[in-house]
Amino acid sequence: MRTEVEMRPVSGFTLIEVVVALAVVSLGIIAAFNLIIQISSGFVQMKERTLASWIASNEIARLRLSGEFPGVSQFDGDVEFAGGNYRWQATISETGVEDLRRIDIDVAFVDDPDRIVGRSVGFITPQPAARLGGVAWAGPAAGSDQQDPDAGDDDGSQFGDDTSSREDDQ
Numbered sequence: 001m002r003t004e005v006e007m008r009p010v011s012g013f014t015l016i017e018v019v020v021a022l023a024v025v026s027l028g029i030i031a032a033f034n035l036i037i038q039i040s041s042g043f044v045q046m047k048e049r050t051l052a053s054w055i056a057s058n059e060i061a062r063l064r065l066s067g068e069f070p071g072v073s074q075f076d077g078d079v080e081f082a083g084g085n086y087r088w089q090a091t092i093s094e095t096g097v098e099d100l101r102r103i104d105i106d107v108a109f110v111d112d113p114d115r116i117v118g119r120s121v122g123f124i125t126p127q128p129a130a131r132l133g134g135v136a137w138a139g140p141a142a143g144s145d146q147q148d149p150d151a152g153d154d155d156g157s158q159f160g161d162d163t164s165s166r167e168d169d170q
Contacts, residue, residue, distance in 0.1 A: 051082050052107035052118025059088055059105050060122035069126040070101060078110055085110040086117075099126050 013021075059077075063070060076089040091104045103122040108115055 048117045051084065052086070053120055055079060055081050055086055055088055055107050056105040056118060056120030057122075059090060060103055060120065060124075063090070063103060064122075064124055067127050069099070070103075070124065072101070087113050095123070100124075 058079075070092045072092055072094055074089070074091045076087060078085065078087050080086075086107055087110050088105055088107045091106075093102045093104070095102050101124050103124060105120050105122070106116045107118045107120075109117065
């Protein structure tokens with residue numbers, strides 16, 4: 001004869017249910033870690049591309065500011081930037097438009113020059129003579145007798161005779 005305690009159904013999980021639950025949780029944790037790895041890898045690649053873009057933009061600006069109109073050529077250089085060592089390679093080519101050159105700059109790490117991290121394109125034209133209203137921006141030409149109309153007397157006053165009369169009234 002069975003007692004009342006023996007007839008009650010047993011509550012709890014079976015071994016198979018626990019194993020299945022652990023497998024589902026494990027798959028979820030693995031998927032989360034893979035997502036974190038992909039995000040961090042994407043962040044590193046985006047950082048590399050951004051720095052490479054800045055390096056290329058700096059080199060294009062340096063070429064423009066040099067004042068020289070480059071011929072068709074190819075040259076390179078190394079730069080330390082944001083804690084890393086990079087190598088850039090510039091290729092100057094014709095565009096089909098007179099007095100306009102195309103600048104292609106590839107940026108890579110010095111340690112791995114075959115893996116291009118970033119690429120930028122720019123254009124350069126010859127620098128026009130800097131003029132404003134027919135007068136050179138640098139001021140009067142050397143040896144000219146022109147006076148600066150804003151130059152005051154050497155008495156140190158900014159306001160002309162008014163300041164000296166104020167001092168006399170006191």
